[in-house]
Amino acid sequence: MAPLDPATPQSWADLAGEWQRAQAAWAQWWRSAAAPAAAPPAEAAAGPAAHAATDVARLNARLRERLQALWQAVADAPRHAGRVAQVVAPPPGDRRFHAPAWREQPFFSLLMQSYLLYADYLRELAHAAPLPPEERRRLEFATRQYVDAIAPTNFPATNPEVLAKAIATEGESLVQGLRNLADDAKRGRITMTDERAFAVGRNLAITPGSVVYRNELIELIQYDAVTPTVCRRPLLIVPPCINKYYILDLKPENSFVAWAVAQGHTVFMISWRNVPPEQGALTWDDYLERGVLAAIRLAREIAGSRTVNTLGFCVGGTLLASALAVLAARRDASVTSATLLTTMLDFADPGDIGVYVSRELLAAREPQLAAGERVHGGELASAFASLRANELVWNYVVGNYLKGETPPAFDLLYWNGDSANLPGPMYVYYLRNLYLDNRLREPGALTMLGERVDLSRIHVPVYVYASRDDHIVPWRAAYRTTALVGGDVSFVLGASGHIAGVVNPPQPPRRSYWTNDLVTDAPDDWLARAETVPGSWWPHWGRWLAGHGGPQRPAPRGAGSDAYPPLDPAPGRYVLAPA
Numbered sequence: 001m002a003p004l005d006p007a008t009p010q011s012w013a014d015l016a017g018e019w020q021r022a023q024a025a026w027a028q029w030w031r032s033a034a035a036p037a038a039a040p041p042a043e044a045a046a047g048p049a050a051h052a053a054t055d056v057a058r059l060n061a062r063l064r065e066r067l068q069a070l071w072q073a074v075a076d077a078p079r080h081a082g083r084v085a086q087v088v089a090p091p092p093g094d095r096r097f098h099a100p101a102w103r104e105q106p107f108f109s110l111l112m113q114s115y116l117l118y119a120d121y122l123r124e125l126a127h128a129a130p131l132p133p134e135e136r137r138r139l140e141f142a143t144r145q146y147v148d149a150i151a152p153t154n155f156p157a158t159n160p161e162v163l164a165k166a167i168a169t170e171g172e173s174l175v176q177g178l179r180n181l182a183d184d185a186k187r188g189r190i191t192m193t194d195e196r197a198f199a200v201g202r203n204l205a206i207t208p209g210s211v212v213y214r215n216e217l218i219e220l221i222q223y224d225a226v227t228p229t230v231c232r233r234p235l236l237i238v239p240p241c242i243n244k245y246y247i248l249d250l251k252p253e254n255s256f257v258a259w260a261v262a263q264g265h266t267v268f269m270i271s272w273r274n275v276p277p278e279q280g281a282l283t284w285d286d287y288l289e290r291g292v293l294a295a296i297r298l299a300r301e302i303a304g305s306r307t308v309n310t311l312g313f314c315v316g317g318t319l320l321a322s323a324l325a326v327l328a329a330r331r332d333a334s335v336t337s338a339t340l341l342t343t344m345l346d347f348a349d350p351g352d353i354g355v356y357v358s359r360e361l362l363a364a365r366e367p368q369l370a371a372g373e374r375v376h377g378g379e380l381a382s383a384f385a386s387l388r389a390n391e392l393v394w395n396y397v398v399g400n401y402l403k404g405e406t407p408p409a410f411d412l413l414y415w416n417g418d419s420a421n422l423p424g425p426m427y428v429y430y431l432r433n434l435y436l437d438n439r440l441r442e443p444g445a446l447t448m449l450g451e452r453v454d455l456s457r458i459h460v461p462v463y464v465y466a467s468r469d470d471h472i473v474p475w476r477a478a479y480r481t482t483a484l485v486g487g488d489v490s491f492v493l494g495a496s497g498h499i500a501g502v503v504n505p506p507q508p509p510r511r512s513y514w515t516n517d518l519v520t521d522a523p524d525d526w527l528a529r530a531e532t533v534p535g536s537w538w539p540h541w542g543r544w545l546a547g548h549g550g551p552q553r554p555a556p557r558g559a560g561s562d563a564y565p566p567l568d569p570a571p572g573r574y575v576l577a578p579a
Helices: 011-034 048-080 106-128 133-149 160-168 172-187 256-262 284-303 315-329 351-356 359-370 377-386 389-402 411-416 424-436 475-483 523-528 538-546
Strands: 209-214 218-223 229-231 235-238 267-272 308-313 335-341 462-467 489-494 512-515 531-534 552-554
Touching (some): 048 106, 133 351, 160 172, 209 284, 235 315, 267 284, 284 308, 284 315, 315 424, 335 538, 351 377, 462 475, 462 538, 489 538
Parallel strands (some): 235 267, 235 308, 308 335, 335 462, 462 489
Antiparallel strands (some): 218 267, 489 512
């Protein structure tokens, strides 16, 4: 689920191209920095080339000193029961080198520490490159991908755990690993969880409800009430269209939907269609008109309410904010409040995903996309996984293929592999106007459904949630929403990442969140004065939403209405369509 990125079927080939270009830029910089200058003028002595040469010399000297210290530790190992003293340690949270052999056996200790020293050196060298910020970001990203790929843990001959398991199983682990590799090659993706453990409609997305409306783009699900009374205003949830909706309705114990229903809300959910080839020409306006605005109108009619509360997650939040701006331009007061979860409206700093979003990459594919070619969900999933390659790529390469293991059952990762397709014109509009040109934040710069949109004209109360470790929507980027919308804004920062931070039920209590009623211009200033609250942010949001739910009324006896009778039981049909 989640914002964008032109990871094409050739996304890894594109990355390889970026790495080659980075190497060329690196080599040019190295030559200019390291080559002796022929009597430079005094005023030029402190220029970029001189600073670059100083940085290279400093990094080289530091690497040489650290390598000398490491080899001295190797020489001293016999006096320390064969153990090599630790010159460099893996960073906190790096689980690749947790096996005792990496510290207890001299060969593996030398191998690990040599790799870590070299990795530090390359990252520092990339960071010191005298390049424009965007080019430096691409160089740093490509360097990180390269460094992660060459780790000794990723090769059977240099991973002590792989070798030990191969010996213990008499090679069966390696044989099973090859079987796993062949199976994943057929699927076209890396298996990240035991997929036999889950099925949508069996043990995921099982909150009782019904599909009460269906068009060519969405199904609208209404969930059954579990309380004797409900708030008069219903809650409409707009999930990301890049993934399936059930990230907010996983297992009963961590279902955001089930929890919201239990708080006394009539909950409606958009289930986006997994776009088939014949719908490849759908546009951004189609997603607004046939998706968000249609759902708002129907939720009001079915619930018998003049207004609705709304919630958007990730790109679903971007679509929701765009729809609210259209309604504001039309002076339509159909919406009482809006919640935006890990949503970006100001794309000035898109985070690591920005390395995949460039005018060159978009221009290369735009003719095909504009003509109706779809963006396949697997393309996006691969690109998002590459942002955390050690955790979401190499971890499974080692476990699945080198150790021959089956990954444990994990509902979030099952959902992560259940991708959805997007229509080309919609995707191009999103990338060009929002990610590249960042025009959504400019009042009147974009026209949607015939209306000049202006986020500052959204005067409803807005609850903005961001996750501190989000690598897709950096929390400071999400914070900038507070200055864009015109209504009263509450900002809450949760622990963990893009998905795990959101899917954090109150029981059992985990993680924490930060609150500060004073929304300032600077996000770090806000955080410095924020209060840390242990546990889930859901109850905090629940109290906020209760203030916008309106008076209580008897709960509806069933889903739908005379005009919109139930069509199918939840989770419906669209969510079951494969990518």
